[in-house]
Amino acid sequence: MNDIVLFALLTMGLLGATLAVILYFVAQKFKVIEDPKIDLVEDALPKANCGGCGYPGCRNFAEVTVKSANEKQNLEGLNCPVGGNAVMKQVAAILGLEVEEKEPLIAVIRCNGSKANSPAKVQFDGASSCAFAHNLFAGEGGCQFGCLGLGDCVDSCDFDAIHMNPETGLPVVNDKCVACGACVKACPRGIIELRNKGKKDRRIFVSCINKEKGGPAKKNCSVACIGCSKCFQVCPYEAITMANNLAYIDFEKCKLCRKCVEVCPTDAIHELNFPLRKVKAETGAQEIQEEKPSKVAAVATAESASQETKNDNIV
């Protein structure tokens, strides 16, 4: 009996010792020397693995960041949109570098072809996939650039930041958006754009990407951009460009003066989170914004909710 136990212990012990020696040498031979900073950077990252930075996963981003810091001594072109400036500062601190502050971005839906604005002409009862429907037909409302409302963007979001509004049939982005860009890639029509979050969340953008001439565009949707160029002419900052019967507001040049919103004949230009304007503006809209933001800020949220037709798809 004792012999058996002894024999078992001996063989197992010997086997263990031999394998341990082999493993030790193998481990030495194939040792991967890794910068310990990679682990530190990875710990600082949000670990959402969303791909918003352009790299597959947070670990890979950490590797690229450390590599860039070691080789180029800067972090140019590297940004974690989910963590924002706070995380990037932390990362920079670990690597002993400085990082520029970046304006936070947010996803913006550039279509307002709601069920009321672009009434359905046909009904679609096929597979609930925008990518499929985009290839199949122009859309229930008839606009070949507009939102199909089947929710590929909602499926793509890892942050619970985009939902369908059943009343309008359009997606709505909420505050949880971290601008990872997943929905931008998921939308087969390229409706979603990442835009500047703006001061106090105030944003102005053209909520339409219809490149058709005014007539056909307006036929399908009452709030389409008809390419009339009125906003282009009125903009004092040259922030608006016209191409393919469509206006586009460059958010880096836009100073949020709201002049374009006033002149737009089809209400295609949207303003978000602004205080309600006075019935008769004696002074420029820009001044109102600069002078009296604090007084009206509290009212703004309540009022913006009342601006239903304009705001309900984004707020």
Next chain:
Amino acid sequence: MNSLKTFAPGGVHPEENKFSENTPISSLPLPKQLVIPLGQNLGAPPKPMVKKGDEVKTGQLIAKGEAFISANIHAPASGKVAKIDDALDSSGYRRQAIFIDVIDDIWEENIDQTPDIVREITLTKEEIVSRVKECGIVGLGGATFPSHVKLMIPDGKKAEYLLINGVECEPYLTSDHRLMLERGEEILIGIKILMKALSVDKAIIGIENNKPNAIQHLTELSKNYVGVTVQALKVKYPQGGEKQLIKAAVNREVPSGKLPIEVGCVVSNVGTAFAVYEAVQKNKPLIERVVTVTGKGLSNPSNFLVRVGTPISDLLNAAGGLPENTGKLINGGPMMGKSISSPDIPIVKGSSGILVMPVEESRRKKPNPCIRCSKCTEVCPMGLEPYFLSKLSKLELFEKAEKNNIMDCIECGSCQFTCPSSLPLLDFLRLGKLRVGQLIRTRK
């Protein structure tokens, strides 16, 4: 008659509903304006050769196909070019089209308009191919693949059989059936022309057994044409598919991802054979075709010979007007056709039929979970696993879908037709094919 030839595996047998099979082909009066979309063929759309205000004659070239896979378009009627602008196509997208205000019907001088049958084939092989190309002939079975490309056999390959598709396996449609009955002689001459162009000595016309009069008629006529035989086939959808017809008629299987020429076959539709006859013997370009207008609610389902560019609403009016309970308008047959968003869109070269469906039939049933009954696998004529492929495509596992041969899917819809859970199998298969196609193209 002993057991009839057909393809295996798979296939379904939907209700035939061939209401218009006894209605002779009739012509329609010309509309006031023709809208001719440029993208009518598979491949690159041709470039317009006319501009606004130009006077055109019937049969005049108005758009030239410059790419290798492209087809010319000719004026379907004489008149004035009103504009070249975007027009709605069948999917509701706006695509470039030529608008012609019709004034009379003055034909180009070199087109033979007489009904006399020209039997003697005088053109050489090369001349036939170039004539087919000039006349803008495309496959009229529905895929609209430019015919001259099919006639140019790649080096190192040899065609043995010319298969003529008179199957018309789609329910409701009868345009090919009527054409075979009324223009049988012309079709056979067209087949002889195609045989000469391909240098083959055997041609088989495949016809499903639900058209006994067409089988009899063409068998009778084919006695005068050496090498042409008629093969009766069992009624089974999708026998009109290229690969299925080859399997049914000559029992050969086209390898995955390859063309029929790989097994020595070239497949053409009876409509195409007729168009080739008109092009080669009469110098008449492809400007009109036979379209079946049918449906359960329609008062007189008919077969019309219409010019390309005629609005579908004209055809519907001639067939007794749109019934009140219309739920869906389909361009093509019920299995593979695409529903259209408006009756104002024009007839194109590939329109074989217009189907009007009542509301109660046009709605899809609510999809239920897959019960793993494997019916879709049983009916798939390509031997694929539709439930699996559609799931892969839904989960965006496109590489895996490619490995499981999603690109072999012919989009016949048998799987979705047979699914007891009413799953949108074909929708996801189409999406998967689209994405896998993009993947393959980016790899190149």
